[in-house]
Amino acid sequence: KQWYQRRVAITAGNMAKTLATFFVRVIRMPEIYTKIMEEVRGADLSSLQTMDKSLRYTEMAILECLRLHPTLMRGIRIAKKDVNLNNGMKVRAKSLIFFGQLILHKNPKYWSDPEEFIPERFAQGSATIAPFTYLPFVAGP
Numbered sequence: 001k002q003w004y005q006r007r008v009a010i011t012a013g014n015m016a017k018t019l020a021t022f023f024v025r026v027i028r029m030p031e032i033y034t035k036i037m038e039e040v041r042g043a044d045l046s047s048l049q050t051m052d053k054s055l056r057y058t059e060m061a062i063l064e065c066l067r068l069h070p071t072l073m074r075g076i077r078i079a080k081k082d083v084n085l086n087n088g089m090k091v092r093a094k095s096l097i098f099f100g101q102l103i104l105h106k107n108p109k110y111w112s113d114p115e116e117f118i119p120e121r122f123a124q125g126s127a128t129i130a131p132f133t134y135l136p137f138v139a140g141p
Contacts, residue, residue: 014071022065025117032061032119060119066136068117070101075138104133 026033036058043054052059076098083091091097106114110133111121126134 018062018066018069018071021069022062025065025068026061029117032117036061057119060122063122063136064117064119067105067111067134070105070136070138072101072138074098074100075135101135101138104135107133 026036039055039057044050045054076096079091079093079095079097081093085091104110108114110130121128
């Protein structure tokens with residue numbers, strides 16, 4: 001029961017951080033705030049399915065917020081086997097590998113104007129995003 005309570009508290013804290021960051025970002029950008037408010041006012045909020053389809057720009061803005069401010073600041077993986085990296089470094093099997101999402105999320109190799117808040121970059125969904133370059137929740141293998 002304690003484990004579950006801690007998990008709920010951590011999840012609620014991450015959701016609160018994400019929402020607070022989103023609102024601060026949006027309020028500071030009047031053109032984005034206006035688009036979101038117009039979308040919300042015209043949205044069909046009668047069910048979750050219609051709401052999901054009605055709030056497309058809002059979703060893009062949330063995804064962009066998560067790109068610039070991921071919920072967790074680093075991910076951890078365990079190497080399954082020995083690996084030799086291109087730079088000559090060796091990673092032994094069962095080694096812990098730490099990585100930061102912001103390095104991926106703000107890399108100009110994968111994102112144009114990576115420091116800018118541009119919700120439209122998610123207009124095509126994940127079709128234009130290189131695999132494993134957007135990990136706001138540290139998902140993936």
